[in-house]
Amino acid sequence: MDQKDFKIDTLSEFFTKKFQVTLTQREPINHDSYMFRFDFKNPKERLGMQAVQHIKIYGLNMKGEIVDRAYTHIFEDDGYFLIPIKIYRPNVHPQFPNGGELTPWLEKLDLHSELTIKRCVGKLFYHNNQFIVRPKLNKTWQQFDTVLLICGGSGITPAYQLIKTICDNPNDNTKMVLLYANKTEQDIWLLKELNELQTKHKDQFTVHFTLDKSDENWKGLKGFVTLEMITSIFPKLTETTLGVLCGPKPMNKLVISLYEQLGLKKDNIVKF
């Protein structure tokens, strides 16, 4: 399909229809996260979305009210897709005694239960080497030579989907530099996959990890994301540099301000 024929109809049934999937697997990844597998009723069906769109999962909070949250699948095949999900448990963080609204429900949901999901239009849309920034407002395709990505914790999933899609496209030479921040080494998701992508596409993709808490064996960056840190790892900006981000709210606020201090135009900064 030609780029000019490619339409994103955010109001189409594709994006607005809710449907049921079945939770078929929930394998632990680390101390607070699982890889969830969701199966369609039809064993041939796929989400079939372009990068970087996500889904909404609907569930219940502690009061029994319906809540929904955004998630990005990192793999799909005929009939199913996989999403890593971090659980915000109650009574873990003193500031959040109730934990998160949706994820404690997802942790307890019985295997083989059905749940409701919906496809969503994200803030960035990638197809064949080009992007549409904020597709709900704007339909102009843009080409970026470089994409800078700053992610925290579970915010890696949309970034990984984008990086993988670009690396898998032999016609796309977009350079990508990822800064991935986590609390500890155990919290890093997709470590092997990100390192493999960097090795396989070394002229195109570079990843840096930073940790809040690390021991003396840690060879990556240390501490919170700072202007000095990003200045030292990111290439010089051009008119066609895009800065994307996804992380916890306070981190997002900081990262947007750091991108601006680095010199990125507001229009070229996108939170997934």
Ligand SMILES: Cc1cc2nc3c(=O)[nH]c(=O)nc-3n(C[C@H](O)[C@H](O)[C@H](O)COP(=O)(O)OP(=O)(O)OC[C@H]3O[C@@H](n4cnc5c(N)ncnc54)[C@H](O)[C@@H]3O)c2cc1C
């Ligand atoms: C585009 C996009 C894609 C996403 N993809 C993924 C994904 O693939 N996988 C994924 O896991 N998440 C993903 N998220 C995050 C997800 O949408 C939810 O925000 C997350 O699962 C938390 O939902 P919740 O209802 O459990 O928590 P909420 O009720 O929304 O509260 C979460 C916030 O409460 C605080 N909090 C609550 N409990 C604790 C605790 N025990 N410890 C520390 N802080 C706590 C934290 O500030 C946390 O950020 C994505 C978000 C976006 C915007």
